[in-house]
Every structure is written in C-alpha cells, then in structure tokens.
Amino acid sequence: MTQAVLEVNQLTKRFQRFCLDHVNFSLEEGCITGFIGTNGSGKTTTIKSILGLVVKDSGRIRLFGEDLNKNERKLKDRIGFVMDEGYFYENLTLKAMKNVLAAAYSQWDEAVFLSYIKRFKLDLKQKIASLSKGMRMKYAVALALSHHADLLIMDEPTSGLDPLVRSELMDILLEFMQEEGKSVFFSTHITSDLEKIADMLILIDHGQIIFEEEKDELLETHVRVKGDNAWINEETRGLFLSVRQSPYGFEAVTNQRDNVRAVMPEAVIERACIEDIMLAYIGGDHDAD
Numbered sequence: 001m002t003q004a005v006l007e008v009n010q011l012t013k014r015f016q017r018f019c020l021d022h023v024n025f026s027l028e029e030g031c032i033t034g035f036i037g038t039n040g041s042g043k044t045t046t047i048k049s050i051l052g053l054v055v056k057d058s059g060r061i062r063l064f065g066e067d068l069n070k071n072e073r074k075l076k077d078r079i080g081f082v083m084d085e086g087y088f089y090e091n092l093t094l095k096a097m098k099n100v101l102a103a104a105y106s107q108w109d110e111a112v113f114l115s116y117i118k119r120f121k122l123d124l125k126q127k128i129a130s131l132s133k134g135m136r137m138k139y140a141v142a143l144a145l146s147h148h149a150d151l152l153i154m155d156e157p158t159s160g161l162d163p164l165v166r167s168e169l170m171d172i173l174l175e176f177m178q179e180e181g182k183s184v185f186f187s188t189h190i191t192s193d194l195e196k197i198a199d200m201l202i203l204i205d206h207g208q209i210i211f212e213e214e215k216d217e218l219l220e221t222h223v224r225v226k227g228d229n230a231w232i233n234e235e236t237r238g239l240f241l242s243v244r245q246s247p248y249g250f251e252a253v254t255n256q257r258d259n260v261r262a263v264m265p266e267a268v269i270e271r272a273c274i275e276d277i278m279l280a281y282i283g284g285d286h287d288a289d
C-alpha cells in the first residue's frame with residue numbers, strides 16, 4: 001500500500017448555518033483525487049481547513065505522515081495550491097507578486113516558473129487586477145507548480161473557464177503526475193473534467209463525506225436504467241439510488257445491475273457518468289433545499 005499524502009481525521013468546522021461534520025478521508029500518493037459536491041457542500045471549507053486558512057473546531061490533518069500543526073512550514077513547502085478566490089494583491093504586477101510568494105518556498109525554481117509564463121503567454125509586467133479569469137488561473141497554476149511541490153491542492157480551478165483552457169489544465173495535471181511521488185487533490189462541481197483524469201473520487205454533501213471510491217470502480221458498479229413507469233413500484237424502487245419519472249418513462253441510477261436486470265428484463269441499461277452517480281447519491285435532499 002502506498003503512503004497517504006494527506007489524512008483528514010474527524011475534521012469539524014461549524015458556521016452559523018453550516019457544519020463540516022467529522023470529515024474523514026485520505027489521499028494516496030500517485031493519485032489524482034477529485035473532490036466533488038454541489039455548491040455549498042463544504043469543499044472550500046475542507047480545503048481551507050487543510051491549508052490552515054480556516055481555523056478548524058476539531059479534527060486532525062496529517063500531511064506526508066506528519067501532523068500539520070507541528071511542522072506547518074516544512075509541510076506546506078511541499079504543497080502547491082490554487083484557490084478559486086484571490087490570495088493575490090491586485091495592484092501588484094505578476095512579477096512582483098511572484099517575488100512575494102517565491103520567497104516562502106525553499107525550492108523555488110525560476111526557470112520552471114518562466115517556462116509556464118511563456119507557455120501560458122502571460123506578461124510579467126501586467127497587473128494582477130487586469131487578468132482575465134482564465135489568465136488568473138494559469139498564473140496561479142504557474143506559481144503552484146514552480147517550487148517542486150509533491151501535492152497540488154486546487155479549489156475549483158476550472159469553474160468559469162472555457163473548455164479549451166480546462167482541457168489545457170487537465171493536460172498539465174497529467175504532465176505533473178508523470179513524475180514519481182506526485183499527487184493532486186482537486187475540487188470541482190464540473191464532474192466531466194474528472195472523467196478522464198481522476199483516479200479517486202470523494203463526494204461531499206451537506207458537510208458530510210458520502211463516498212470515497214476509485215473512479216473506475218464507481219463507473220463499473222453504477223449504471224443508468226431507463227424503462228416504463230409501470231415497472232416502478234414500492235419494491236422495485238428500492239433497487240435504485242435515485243429515480244426520475246416523466247410521462248414518457250423513468251430514468252434511474254443503480255448499483256444493483258443484476259437485480260434490476262432480473263426484475264426488468266426489458267429495461268435499457270446504459271453507462272452512467274460521474275454526474276449521474278453524484279446526483280443519484282445526493283439528489284433527493286438537494287431538491288428539497
């Protein structure tokens with residue numbers, strides 16, 4: 001078994017109207033882990049708690065096998081992070097902001113940074129405030145990847161970006177993973193980004209972890225089912241994680257393919273995507289919000 005690069009144990013953070021509730025999960029080395037959940041499910045709060053940007057109420061965070069509280073500086077040196085909202089000073093130029101951040105890392109690599117700046121066609125003389133959303137994300141990624149981090153933590157890096165920039169970012173993550181011992185933790189509500197690149201998926205909803213699974217395993221064990229409304233009754237409903245009915249029939253998601261096939265031999269059974277699976281696990285509750 002490979003080492004856990006991040007272990008989150010009983011992490012709890014209470015806000016007035018929200019509670020991150022005894023969250024447990026761990027990330028394996030060499031994996032891209034997608035952290036999925038709808039708006040307001042607790043992804044950012046979890047990530048900020050991991051990075052110490054939010055003060056947790058209780059729980060333990062271990063990075064690379066060591067307690068974050070005891071070795072914060074040393075451990076953070078091994079993390080690159082991209083947050084969805086600014087931790088940049090808007091009035092600085094890209095170069096000046098880089099100088100501020102680079103000073104914090106023992107292994108800052110100017111050559112790597114400059115190669116990303118060139119690749120992303122960014123201008124170091126430009127002010128942060130004048131960057132578009134896509135350019136800002138690219139700049140944040142350039143910074144996060146220029147100090148030989150072992151773990152890249154990204155909060156919603158793709159939200160609001162066009163498909164081309166998103167696909168460019170996915171390629172960069174795959175490049176980053178080529179080197180041994182690297183890991184990525186990546187929160188998003190755009191699950192299609194994860195279909196290609198994620199190894200593991202963690203679903204959070206209302207501040208609670210719903211599952212932590214290998215992506216391939218999830219996609220193998222869950223299917224989408226379509227059929228006639230007449231086949232849905234109290235008993236058969238229990239075979240599904242979620243059922244949506246319209247006048248034309250039902251659409252459902254199940255992790256009991258064989259049982260469904262046995263009682264509904266004529267049902268259409270199709271591959272489910274990550275979004276289908278995510279919504280199947282959280283669907284009901286959310287509609288009621």
Ligand SMILES: Nc1ncnc2c1ncn2[C@@H]1O[C@H](COP(=O)(O)OP(=O)(O)OP(=O)(O)O)[C@@H](O)[C@H]1O
Pocket residue numbers: 015016017018037038039040041042043044045046156189
């Ligand atoms: N500083 C705060 N004070 C009070 N409530 C907060 C604070 N920060 C976050 N919350 C609440 O905690 C809940 C979870 O927010 P969080 O940002 O972690 O969700 P998220 O999954 O990252 O959502 P999104 O995809 O929209 O970014 C929300 O209801 C939010 O309003």
